[in-house]
Amino acid sequence: xxxxxxxxxxxxxxxxxxxxELLAEEGTAGLTARSLASRADxxxxxxxxxxxxxxGVVRAVYFEGxxxxxxxxxxxxxxxxxxxxxxxxAVEYRRFVRDNRTLAEVMFSRPxxxxxxxxxxxxxxxxxxTVVVGRVRRCIDAGRLLGDETDVAHVLVALIQGxxxxxxxxxxxxxxxxxxxxxxxxxxxxxxxxxxxx
Numbered sequence: 001x002x003x004x005x006x007x008x009x010x011x012x013x014x015x016x017x018x019x020x021e022l023l024a025e026e027g028t029a030g031l032t033a034r035s036l037a038s039r040a041d042x043x044x045x046x047x048x049x050x051x052x053x054x055x056g057v058v059r060a061v062y063f064e065g066x067x068x069x070x071x072x073x074x075x076x077x078x079x080x081x082x083x084x085x086x087x088x089x090a091v092e093y094r095r096f097v098r099d100n101r102t103l104a105e106v107m108f109s110r111p112x113x114x115x116x117x118x119x120x121x122x123x124x125x126x127x128x129x130t131v132v133v134g135r136v137r138r139c140i141d142a143g144r145l146l147g148d149e150t151d152v153a154h155v156l157v158a159l160i161q162g163x164x165x166x167x168x169x170x171x172x173x174x175x176x177x178x179x180x181x182x183x184x185x186x187x188x189x190x191x192x193x194x195x196x197x198x
Contacts, residue, residue, distance in 0.1 A: 012050045012060075015040040019061050023102040031057070058106060063124050065107040069096050070127040082138035083145070083191060089135050090160055090187050097164035108161055132157055145194045152194055159190055 018039040022031050033044045033054055040047075051057045072092055079085055097104040132153045139145040145152060163186055166172050172179045 011040070011042060011046060015042065015047060015050060015057070016060050016064055019057050020064065020103055023061065023106065024100070027102055028105070061103065061106050065100070065103045066124045066128055068100070068103075069093070069107070070131065072096055073128060073131040078138070082135070082142050086135050086139055086156075086191065087187065089132065090156065093157070093160045094164050094167075094183070097161065098168060101168050104161075104164070109165075129153065143196045145191070146196050147194055156187075156190060159186055163187075 015036060019031060019036055022035060022039055026035075031054070033047050036057065037044045037047055047057065051060060073089060076085070076088055076092060097108075133149050136145065136152045136156070137149045140147070140149055140152075163172070163183060167179055167183075172182050
């Protein structure tokens with residue numbers, strides 16, 4: 001009688017969820033093969049069989065982060081005002097980074113020295129890029145923004161990420177009012193600066 005396969009897709013998903021939890025709770029230093037195996041109620045050899053090594057786990061977390069962010073942004077409804085929709089996208093992108101700070105660091109800051117995204121990993125960002133560029137394109141098509149859609153999307157995403165990490169580090173102020181004011185100033189300045197002129 002053949003042995004029951006232990007290294008299943010369910011175990012892989014459980015280990016990936018455990019890795020995201022560990023990162024959120026303990027930061028990058030807390031993600032070790034031993035801690036991950038313990039959290040997922042399995043063994044280190046199972047981790048190595050499913051992911052190859054720790055960098056394989058980080059790679060899977062990277063993909064999972066972009067899958068989650070893409071799901072959030074793709075699920076945003078489109079209204080009659082494309083600029084308002086772009087503001088909503090900025091708000092939700094900010095919320096994702098704020099609520100998933102360590103996951104966002106894996107995605108955008110690459111805190112693990114043994115993981116450097118290759119072409120396949122960078123392609124995983126395409127779904128997020130497509131949503132942002134599409135929202136920008138709607139603004140340009142409506143005559144509400146000027147510029148190249150890809151350039152504008154890059155500028156907006158860089159601003160959102162930078163502001164979100166600054167907020168998480170406490171560098172945008174000490175009161176909710178000051179933080180919100182600075183967010184409105186930053187995003188508003190970009191969108192107004194790129195606004196179509198008569």
